[in-house]
Amino acid sequence: MIGSLDALVRALSPKPVLAVAVAQDAHVLLALRNAADAGLCRPLLIGNEAAIFAAADAAGVALGDMEILPCEGDVECCRAAVRLVREGRAQAVMKGLCGTATILREVLHAETGLRESALLSYVSVFELPGFERLIFLTDPALNMYPDTDAKKHIIHNAVSVARAMGVALPVVACVCALETVNPKMPPTLDAAELVRLWQEREIQNCIVTGPLALDNCLYREAALHKGIEDENAGRADILLVPNIEAGNVLHKAFSMVLGAPGAGVLVGARAPVVITSRVDSEEFKLRSIALALHIAAERNA
Amino acid sequence: MIGSLDALVRALSPKPVLAVAVAQDAHVLLALRNAADAGLCRPLLIGNEAAIFAAADAAGVALGDMEILPCEGDVECCRAAVRLVREGRAQAVMKGLCGTATILREVLHAETGLRESALLSYVSVFELPGFERLIFLTDPALNMYPDTDAKKHIIHNAVSVARAMGVALPVVACVCALETVNPKMPPTLDAAELVRLWQEREIQNCIVTGPLALDNCLYREAALHKGIEDENAGRADILLVPNIEAGNVLHKAFSMVLGAPGAGVLVGARAPVVITSRVDSEEFKLRSIALALHIAAERNA
Numbered sequence: 001m002i003g004s005l006d007a008l009v010r011a012l013s014p015k016p017v018l019a020v021a022v023a024q025d026a027h028v029l030l031a032l033r034n035a036a037d038a039g040l041c042r043p044l045l046i047g048n049e050a051a052i053f054a055a056a057d058a059a060g061v062a063l064g065d066m067e068i069l070p071c072e073g074d075v076e077c078c079r080a081a082v083r084l085v086r087e088g089r090a091q092a093v094m095k096g097l098c099g100t101a102t103i104l105r106e107v108l109h110a111e112t113g114l115r116e117s118a119l120l121s122y123v124s125v126f127e128l129p130g131f132e133r134l135i136f137l138t139d140p141a142l143n144m145y146p147d148t149d150a151k152k153h154i155i156h157n158a159v160s161v162a163r164a165m166g167v168a169l170p171v172v173a174c175v176c177a178l179e180t181v182n183p184k185m186p187p188t189l190d191a192a193e194l195v196r197l198w199q200e201r202e203i204q205n206c207i208v209t210g211p212l213a214l215d216n217c218l219y220r221e222a223a224l225h226k227g228i229e230d231e232n233a234g235r236a237d238i239l240l241v242p243n244i245e246a247g248n249v250l251h252k253a254f255s256m257v258l259g260a261p262g263a264g265v266l267v268g269a270r271a272p273v274v275i276t277s278r279v280d281s282e283e284f285k286l287r288s289i290a291l292a293l294h295i296a297a298e299r300n301a
Numbered sequence: 302m303i304g305s306l307d308a309l310v311r312a313l314s315p316k317p318v319l320a321v322a323v324a325q326d327a328h329v330l331l332a333l334r335n336a337a338d339a340g341l342c343r344p345l346l347i348g349n350e351a352a353i354f355a356a357a358d359a360a361g362v363a364l365g366d367m368e369i370l371p372c373e374g375d376v377e378c379c380r381a382a383v384r385l386v387r388e389g390r391a392q393a394v395m396k397g398l399c400g401t402a403t404i405l406r407e408v409l410h411a412e413t414g415l416r417e418s419a420l421l422s423y424v425s426v427f428e429l430p431g432f433e434r435l436i437f438l439t440d441p442a443l444n445m446y447p448d449t450d451a452k453k454h455i456i457h458n459a460v461s462v463a464r465a466m467g468v469a470l471p472v473v474a475c476v477c478a479l480e481t482v483n484p485k486m487p488p489t490l491d492a493a494e495l496v497r498l499w500q501e502r503e504i505q506n507c508i509v510t511g512p513l514a515l516d517n518c519l520y521r522e523a524a525l526h527k528g529i530e531d532e533n534a535g536r537a538d539i540l541l542v543p544n545i546e547a548g549n550v551l552h553k554a555f556s557m558v559l560g561a562p563g564a565g566v567l568v569g570a571r572a573p574v575v576i577t578s579r580v581d582s583e584e585f586k587l588r589s590i591a592l593a594l595h596i597a598a599e600r601n602a
Contacts, residue, residue, distance in 0.1 A: 128558055144478075144486060177445075177549040185445060187546060214553040215580060222557070222580050245488060246546040248478040252515040253554040256523070257429055279516060279523050 005127055005134070005261050008290035011039030016293050018274070019044050019081035019090035021106075022074050024051035025097035026059035027278050031285035032094075033061045038286065041293055044069060044090060046077045047097075055097075074098040078106040082114055085271045091296040094274040094289070107269050114269040119143065121154045122275075123161045124264035125291065126254045128218075135218070136162050136170070136238040137254070140247030141275075142266065148190045151240060152203055155194065157268045158238045159206045161291075164298040173217035173236035174210025175246065179228060181211060187242030194240075207232050214239070214250075255284060263287035265295065272296055306428055306435070306562050309591035312340030317594050319575070320345050320382035320391035322407075323375050325352035326398035327360035328579050332586035333395075334362045339587065342594055345370060345391060347378045348398075356398075375399040379407040383415055386572045392597040395575040395590070408570050415570040419454045420444065423576075424462045425565035426592065427555045429519075436519070437463050437471070437539040438555070441548030442576075443567065449494045452541060453504055456495070458569045459539045460507045462592075465599040474518035474537035475511025476547065480529060482512060488543030495541075508533050515540070515551075556585060564588035566596065573597055 020032065023045035029052070032043040045052050046069045056063050071077045078098065084090035093114075095103045107114050122141040125134050138158040139146070146154055155172050162170040174191030181188045191210035198208035209232040215222040220234030228234075241247035254260045262284055266273040272292035276285045321333065324346035330353070333344040346353055347370045357364050372378045379399060385391035394415075396404045408415050423442040426435050439459040440447070447455055456473050463471040475492030482489045492511035499509035510533040516523040521535030529535075542548035555561045563585055567574040573593035577586045 130558075141478075175546070175550060177442075177545040185545070214550045215557050219557065225580050241550070242546050243544065244478040244486070245476070245543050246550050249476060249515045249542070249547050250550045250554060253551055254558070256516050256520065257431075257555070258559055279526050 005125065005263055005287045005291070008263070008294050009038050009040065009286060012041070012293060012297055015039070016041050016091035016296060017044050017084070017089060018042070018092050018094055018289065018293065019046060019084045020094045020096050021046050021078040021081040021103055022096035022098040023047040024055045026055045026061070028094065028096045028276065029056050029061045029063070030059045031276060031282065031289060032066065034282060034286045035289045036064070036066065038290075040290055042067065044084065046071045046080050048072060074102050075106065078103045079112065082106045082109070082112065085114055086112070090271075091300070092272050092274060092292045094292075100275060103273065107273060114271055116270045117156060117268045118153045119150060120266055120268040120273070121157045122264060122266050123158045124251050124262055125161070125165070126260045126262040128254065128258070128260050131218075133237060134165060134167070135236070137247060137251055138238065138240060140241065140244065140251035141264070144244045148193045151190060151194060152197060153268070155203055155206065155208065155238070155240060158240070161265070161267055161295060162237055163205065164295045167237050169206060170237035171207045171209060171232045171235050172238040172240055173212050173232075174208070174240050174242075175214055175217055176211035176242060178213055179211060179216055179226065187211065190242065206238070209233060209236070210240075212236075255280075261287065263291040265292045267295065306426065306564055306588045306592070309564070309595050310339050310341065310587060313342070313594060313598060316340070316343050317392035317597060318343050318345050318385070318390060319393050319395055319590065319594065320347060320385045321395045321397050322347050322379040322382040322404055323397040323399040324348040325356045327356045327362070329395065329397045329577065330357050330362045330364070331360045332577060332583065332590065333367065335583060335587045336590045337365070337367065339591075341591055343368065345385065347372045347381050349373060375403050376407070379404045380413065383407045383410070383413065386415055387413070391572075392601070393573050393575060393593045395593075401576060404574065408574060415572055417571045418457060418569045420451060421567055421569040421574070422455045422458045423565060423567050424459045425552050425563055426462070426466070427561045427563040429555065429561050430559070432519075434538060435466060435468070436537070438548060438552055439539065439541060441542065441545065441552035442565070445545045449491045452491060452495060453498060454569070456504055456507065456509065456539070456541060459541070462566070462568055462596060463538055464506065465596045468538050470507060471538035472508045472510060472533045472536050473539040473541055474513050474533075475509070476515055476518055476540050476542050477512035479514050480512060480517060480527065488512065491543065507539070510534060510537070511541075513537075556581075562588065564592040566593045568596065
């Protein structure tokens with residue numbers, strides 16, 4: 001198991017290509033400079049050449065040997081990035097200065113896209129203080145109010161990330177506000193249904209447990225203290241949150257209030273997609289690129 | 302402003318009385334012992350006398366001069382605790398070994414209860430690393446999926462707690478997963494409506510802002526970085542969460558994963574109600590009792 005995210009930030013050989021759509025974004029170019037310097041990848045910058053040079057100037061970033069593929073228009077740039085992956089000339093995609101919806105539309109395009117599983121979802125992963133294992137969190141960013149079927153696919157996507165990180169049989173905990181099924185709290189019903197689907201082997205390569213409140217997902221002694229009999233309570237690798245608000249506050253509490261080392265990536269397509277935000281720390285951006293390239297390398301191994 | 306929760310844990314004079322309903326609970330008796338030793342209150346233990354002695358024995362707690370009011374039956378004990386507050390003989394109520402619903406029913410009883418505002422809500426408060434101000438969080442425990450009207454009352458209750466803690470004009474941030482109003486995300490609509498109600502002075506004694514994601518509630522520089530013009534973004538004192546799942550994970554991330562000093566109390570009635578959980582740390586329980594007694598003292602000042 002890869003217990004430290006920094007273990008990901010290492011030179012891969014051969015060096016994978018990261019196709020960056022609408023690359024004229026100062027904060028993205030800085031992250032790419034760091035990634036290239038770490039030997040992680042060869043960035044392929046897709047976009048308006050003059051705008052890319054201007055953004056690099058503004059960020060004080062030396063483009064050096066980064067390759068530029070001149071391209072006009074957000075849709076065209078996103079389509080080009082996706083095509084490069086389809087042709088095997090790039091291993092992962094990164095969003096630059098365009099809307100998330102624009103790049104997702106191209107990734108999910110029925111004919112020219114990279115669609116693979118039923119849905120795309122965002123998975124973040126953190127090194128939390130006091131934990132020897134990595135803690136995965138999904139979905140804090142993309143799927144707003146997933147139903148049980150969507151959650152099944154979100155689990156599938158997160159399990160693929162955890163397995164790529166060396167967790168052979170991850171424990172997926174359905175995070176709720178309490179430990180009992182309560183018809184007034186729909187996430188607890190979803191949790192019971194997801195456990196049933198797992199028992200019937202409709203969800204595989206993991207263990208699904210819940211409903212559990214966060215403390216009883218993460219801490220074995222909290223679960224024992226509360227008298228919860230489930231032997232997987234307190235042993236979660238993957239936190240499946242019920243809605244985007246719960247996921248988003250937890251992601252931000254971990255990354256910003258705790259300052260825990262973390263990374264995040266969009267998965268469910270044939271190649272991982274890196275979507276970073278201006279406010280993410282440089283470390284978070286670098287580790288997110290590393291995570292995406294690691295996942296891509298594991299897929300192609 | 303009371304910047305440290307530990308400032309609350311001090312001897313009050315005259316010593317307030319804390320009425321404990323169904324007191325035969327080992328973990329509650331231990332918390333009460335600590336509170337009495339800190340000079341915070343005189344606990345009044347309501348319940349079965351033999352069971353109280355047995356629970357104290359089990360917890361290794363010396364009851365000392367704690368007073369016992371013999372009473373049988375959960376409902377009867379809760380009713381007695383509430384009556385003592387109505388009669389001015391106790392200043393706050395604490396839940397012992399009974400269901401939360403049982404004590405709330407008595408607190409909210411139309412004729413014999415302590416009903417005051419439109420609803421009861423739970424408010425927690427934390428000292429987060431890097432913050433000079435206290436951060437209040439509501440409602441992580443009681444109200445599941447409050448509508449806009451319920452949120453208005455939840456704000457009112459939390460503002461009363463923040464003001465009792467010396468924050469004259471607290472900033473209430475409506476926590477969402479992003480900063481823009483999106484009809485597909487009901488909490489963002491609620492946030493816009495709550496800001497409107499505040500502008501029309503239907504919500505007072507505070508500033509209401511939102512929708513904001515957690516980072517832009519808490520960190521001024523994150524809000525500036527993102528180009529958010531609202532001058533109250535990044536300056537939240539009170540985090541109003543949209544649903545119980547978001548509140549519960551945030552409360553537990555702060556208290557358990559971060560290990561931040563915290564406290565929590567149920568407010569909205571004529572007296573605060575202390576409801577602690579077995580898994581709360583002794584420090585959290587002690588500070589929660591102190592917070593309740595401080596609020597009661599401020600009310601009666």
